[in-house]
Structure formats: structure tokens, C-alpha cells
Amino acid sequence: MTGAQVCVIIAARNAARTIPAAIASALREPEVAEVVVVDDASTDDTAKVAQAADDGSGRLCVIRFDVNRGPSFARNAAIVRSKSPFISILDADDFFLAGRFRELFAGADWDFAADNIMLIRDDAATDVSKIVAPRFSADPEFLDFERFIEGNISRRCVQRGELGFLKPVISRAFLDRHGLRYDENLRLGEDYELYARAVACGARFKVIRSCGYGAIVRADSLSGRHRTQDLRRLADADLALLAIDTLPEGSKAVLRRHERHVRDKYRLRHFLDVKAERGLVSAAAYALASQSNLVPIVRGVAADKLEALFRHIGFVSKHRHVPPRRFLMAATSPASET
Incomplete structure (x- = not known):
């Protein structure tokens, strides 16, 4: 150039x-x-x-x-x-x-x-x-x-x-x-x-x-400063990409994995939002509404609790280590x- x-x-x-x-x-x-x-x-x-x-x-x-x-x-x-x-x-x-x-x-x-x-x-x-x-x-x-x-x-x-x-x-x-x-x-x-x-x-x-x-x-x-609805819109964008006719099946399979990955993050964040805004009963109702909701919510909450426990007993650092570069x-x- x-x-x-x-x-x-x-x-x-x-x-x-x-x-x-x-x-x-x-x-x-x-x-x-x-x-x-x-x-x-x-x-x-x-x-x-x-x-x-x-x-x-x-x-x-x-x-x-x-x-x-x-x-x-x-x-x-x-x-x-x-x-x-x-x-x-x-x-x-x-x-x-x-x-x-x-x-x-x-x-x-x-x-x-x-x-x-x-x-x-x-x-x-x-x-x-x-x-x-x-x-x-x-x-x-x-x-x-x-x-x-x-x-x-x-x-x-x-x-x-x-x-x-x-x-x-x-x-x-x-x-x-x-x-x-x-x-x-x-x-x-x-x-x-x-x-x-x-x-x-x-x-x-x-x-x-x-x-x-x-x-x-x-x-x-x-910490993820984005809004919960931003995750939902990103998962929906994956669905729009899946509508491209020329994508081979292998590409669509990976794209579906990414969509589920983002959608599961959305479901967990939405569950936590509902819990904070309307209480545990409403949040539990959302989680139990479908298996698609329940599995990522249970998995995510369990992982958060386990990580918090490990930090409390000293198995992992209480602060994420971010290297200078x-x-x-x-x-x-x-x-x-x-």
C-alpha cells in the first residue's frame, strides 16, 4: 500500500x-x-x-x-x-x-x-x-x-x-x-x-x-458491565446467522454451540435479575419453567457457590490475578x- x-x-x-x-x-x-x-x-x-x-x-x-x-x-x-x-x-x-x-x-x-x-x-x-x-x-x-x-x-x-x-x-x-x-x-x-x-x-x-x-x-x-438484555440480543444474532443458507452443517453446529453458550449466560443473568427484583419465588418459577432454563441456572449458581467456597477456605485467591501485560x-x- x-x-x-x-x-x-x-x-x-x-x-x-x-x-x-x-x-x-x-x-x-x-x-x-x-x-x-x-x-x-x-x-x-x-x-x-x-x-x-x-x-x-x-x-x-x-x-x-x-x-x-x-x-x-x-x-x-x-x-x-x-x-x-x-x-x-x-x-x-x-x-x-x-x-x-x-x-x-x-x-x-x-x-x-x-x-x-x-x-x-x-x-x-x-x-x-x-x-x-x-x-x-x-x-x-x-x-x-x-x-x-x-x-x-x-x-x-x-x-x-x-x-x-x-x-x-x-x-x-x-x-x-x-x-x-x-x-x-x-x-x-x-x-x-x-x-x-x-x-x-x-x-x-x-x-x-x-x-x-x-x-x-x-x-x-x-465483571461484565453489559445489560442482561444485551446477552439475549447477541444470542438472537446467532439465530439470524444460522439462517444463512450457504453455511455448511459443520459451521452451523459450532454456531449453535455459541448460541447456547450465550443464551445460557442470559438465562442465568435473567434469573439473578428476577431474584433481585421480585424475590426467590418468582426466580424459581422462571428457572422451573423449562429444562432449558433450569440446567444452565443450576450449573451457574452451583459454580458460583463452589468458587466462593474455595475462595473462603483459601483454595483459590480471593482476587483474580490479572498480569500487568x-x-x-x-x-x-x-x-x-x-
Whole structure:
């Protein structure tokens, strides 16, 4: 690739503290032609602070919504506003590592291209502009539909690393050719749904193990700040994907597993909500309404109680250990450095 051809999209809400570093990391990259910030009805000075991060190159555009519409709507609005042939999503509290796009554009054999993510604990990210990525071998691979969906089924007590967290550079031509945009009904898993639908449409989704994206992990990020209904909508999105006629049966089988995985999380969360709002009798009535409700609820409650017991008697730590830095995907250093 020659010249600046990437539009970086940052959907932001109440991100005044972190967005200057995010914008600076994007404007630093020579391949970036545009940075479109969408302030999704923040109650702080996100829009003002974002505008102040302008480097004078004319590449920064800040849009503000008066009503919160969610990340999917914000990103779609930014796509409409942008003109560049490639789109790159950057979360408002994350940042690009230097040279990221040079690595991703080393080959042109893809429709989506993603790199490794350095996950950095909040208290270990004192100055993100000075963080340097380790030199990992690229080890490129292409994700097929089954591999991608399987890579989004989380495991209990395992540090999260779903492939839906990837932040690929996306070909606008591919999105336009297949009429793809972010699902505005989703406020959870919107990246996962877009990537899955794209791969189902034949997208060449390339992944390299070298690292160019830094993600800040905050103390509350593991607790799941999403609403219960967001889980239900994500499970429903899986059902919509299952309606794609061209999916082979093997792909549908993995997708059904993911749908059940998300739906079971929804049922447990809904049970706990009903218990908190209307009491144990109403919650028990919901649990006993069907076996589909009962099994994940019993399993989930039992697992929570067992984990709490183990913490109480000291079998496991009372605090989840989050390392200062880790990587989304396992990677190896170049042979010359090992």
C-alpha cells in the first residue's frame, strides 16, 4: 500500500481521560488518512478534549450525538462520514503501537487483517506513548468460520481472549459489496457479529501474531458491565446467522454451540435479575419453567457457590490475578532473537 488510506474510527462515551492518547496514536501512523471520533452523548468533555488533540494535519473529525445510540450506530455513522478505502476501529481507551499498519499492509491478500493485542492492566499503563511491542513472528493464518466462532466461546476461570476482541483493518469495498454494517441492535458482541457475517460471506480474514494494538484492561472489565438484555440480543444474532443458507452443517453446529453458550449466560443473568427484583419465588418459577432454563441456572449458581467456597477456605485467591501485560494470541519471537 502507498499513501494514507485508512480511516480510524473511535466511538467514545465519557472517555475524556483516555481519548487524547488514542487519537495521538492514530495520527502518528502515516497510513492514516482520517480519524473520525464519534462522541456518543458523553456527559463529560470527551468531544472538547478530542478536538484539542488535533495535530493540525486536517485529518481529525469529531462528531457529537446528543442522545446515546451505542457503539454500532456510532461506528456506522463514522463509516458514512469517512472516504478512505480501509477502516480501522480503535476503542477510546486503547491505542495503536507504532508501525502497526506497516505490518498489516505487508501483504494485500485479505479483506480483514488483524494483529495481536497487548492487554495491559490499567495501573501498568502509565505512559502508553512509550510502550513498545515485542518483536513476534507474524505467523500469518486465515480464519475460517468454524475456527472464528469456536474462538469466541469463553471458558470459566480462564482469562478472556475471544477472537471477537480482534480489531482488524477492514476493506470498505468488501463491506459495500456485501451490504455489511454493524448491527445497531447490539451493544455487546457487535464486532463478533460483523466478523462472523463477513467470514460467512467469504471474507479472507487474515491474522498475524505480531502486535500492533494496545488494549487497557481495567479492574471492572472482567465483571461484565453489559445489560442482561444485551446477552439475549447477541444470542438472537446467532439465530439470524444460522439462517444463512450457504453455511455448511459443520459451521452451523459450532454456531449453535455459541448460541447456547450465550443464551445460557442470559438465562442465568435473567434469573439473578428476577431474584433481585421480585424475590426467590418468582426466580424459581422462571428457572422451573423449562429444562432449558433450569440446567444452565443450576450449573451457574452451583459454580458460583463452589468458587466462593474455595475462595473462603483459601483454595483459590480471593482476587483474580490479572498480569500487568499479556497477549490475546500466543506468539513466538523471531528465530534470530530466541
